[in-house]
Amino acid sequence: MTTRAGFIALIGEPNAGKSTLLNRMVGAKVSIVTHKVQTTRARIRGVAMEGDAQLVFVDTPGLFKPRRRLDRAMVAAAWGGAADADIIVLMVEAHRGITEGVERILDGLSEIAQGRKVALAINKIDRVEAPALLSLTRDLNDRFPFAETFMISAEKGHGVEDLRKWLAQQLPEGPWLYPEDQIADLPLRMIAAEITREKLTLRLHQELPYQLTVETENWEERKDGSARIDQVIYVMRDGHKGIVLGKRGETIKAISQSARAELEEFLDRKIHLFLQVKVRPNWLEEAERYSEMGLDFKDGNA
Numbered sequence: 001m002t003t004r005a006g007f008i009a010l011i012g013e014p015n016a017g018k019s020t021l022l023n024r025m026v027g028a029k030v031s032i033v034t035h036k037v038q039t040t041r042a043r044i045r046g047v048a049m050e051g052d053a054q055l056v057f058v059d060t061p062g063l064f065k066p067r068r069r070l071d072r073a074m075v076a077a078a079w080g081g082a083a084d085a086d087i088i089v090l091m092v093e094a095h096r097g098i099t100e101g102v103e104r105i106l107d108g109l110s111e112i113a114q115g116r117k118v119a120l121a122i123n124k125i126d127r128v129e130a131p132a133l134l135s136l137t138r139d140l141n142d143r144f145p146f147a148e149t150f151m152i153s154a155e156k157g158h159g160v161e162d163l164r165k166w167l168a169q170q171l172p173e174g175p176w177l178y179p180e181d182q183i184a185d186l187p188l189r190m191i192a193a194e195i196t197r198e199k200l201t202l203r204l205h206q207e208l209p210y211q212l213t214v215e216t217e218n219w220e221e222r223k224d225g226s227a228r229i230d231q232v233i234y235v236m237r238d239g240h241k242g243i244v245l246g247k248r249g250e251t252i253k254a255i256s257q258s259a260r261a262e263l264e265e266f267l268d269r270k271i272h273l274f275l276q277v278k279v280r281p282n283w284l285e286e287a288e289r290y291s292e293m294g295l296d297f298k299d300g301n302a
């Protein structure tokens with residue numbers, strides 16, 4: 001079997017319908033992430049399977065702050081995940097057309113696109129008539145050489161399947177980036193890790209702000225409706241381990257309690273949280289490696 005996998009960045013002005021489209025493509029669970037995502041550095045928004053292809057959707061924080069006269073490297077940095085993605089999908093609202101914000105994104109696209117495939121998804125087609133749609137399609141394609149144009153309604157589901165199939169075909173051949181059985185709860189795993197990391201930061205803010213990361217290693221649904229979550233807190237040095245544990249384990253206990261309370265509130269059910277602290281001297285370098293792949297969520301501190 002030839003598998004395909006790669007990163008897809010959904011970009012567009014606020015309100016363009018990115019979350020709605022993502023939820024359609026990935027499934028309902030991701031919507032939980034989207035509320036939280038602004039406050040985290042999590043960059044993976046969701047993973048979808050389409051035939052033999054694994055579609056990994058990345059976030060693009062910081063894209064829309066007004067900027068003038070940027071060089072390519074700065075634009076690429078501002079574009080974050082989009083600049084590294086295999087495919088970029090620009091979402092434009094059908095009834096709003098080419099706004100100033102869209103102009104700015106088009107300018108940025110020209111800077112960073114360079115051989116990358118960029119698709120145009122005109123969204124909310126339920127809000128306009130056909131002639132307006134055609135002239136918008138023409139105008140946008142005059143401004144940028146889109147590989148393909150899709151007319152969709154993310155909310156009603158029109159055109160979404162076509163887009164998803166096309167994305168799957170365009171992705172490079174290669175092994176999947178995530179085991180299939182983890183895809184469904186990947187966003188939840190990320191959030192859970194982020195919650196614990198936040199509690200650690202609150203508690204230890206002076207002592208070791210930058211040098212730890214949290215990973216959710218195991219997530220087990222139990223018959224009684226509760227869930228068992230196992231997480232590992234990775235620190236760089238033995239001394240840090242002692243700080244995280246605290247005297248007689250008091251610090252880790254307090255962190256565990258507050259993380260569990262927030263998880264229970266967030267997931268609306270009973271949670272059994274098990275934290276372990278491990279020393280992993282190289283995690284910073286590993287995190288950098290991951291971030292090159294767009295996998296920033298491994299790095300709790302970037």
Ligand SMILES: Nc1nc2c(ncn2[C@@H]2O[C@H](COP(=O)(O)OP(=O)(O)OP(=O)(O)O)[C@@H](O)[C@H]2O)c(=O)[nH]1
Binds near residue numbers: 014015017019020123
């Ligand atoms: N009429 C119509 N409304 C839509 C469609 N797709 C999304 N919307 C609505 O547009 C609004 C914005 O959608 P979101 O998915 O939150 O947009 P977003 O791009 O993720 O927004 P930000 O998170 O602010 O960047 C919501 O009220 C959606 O219900 C569509 O196809 N048709």
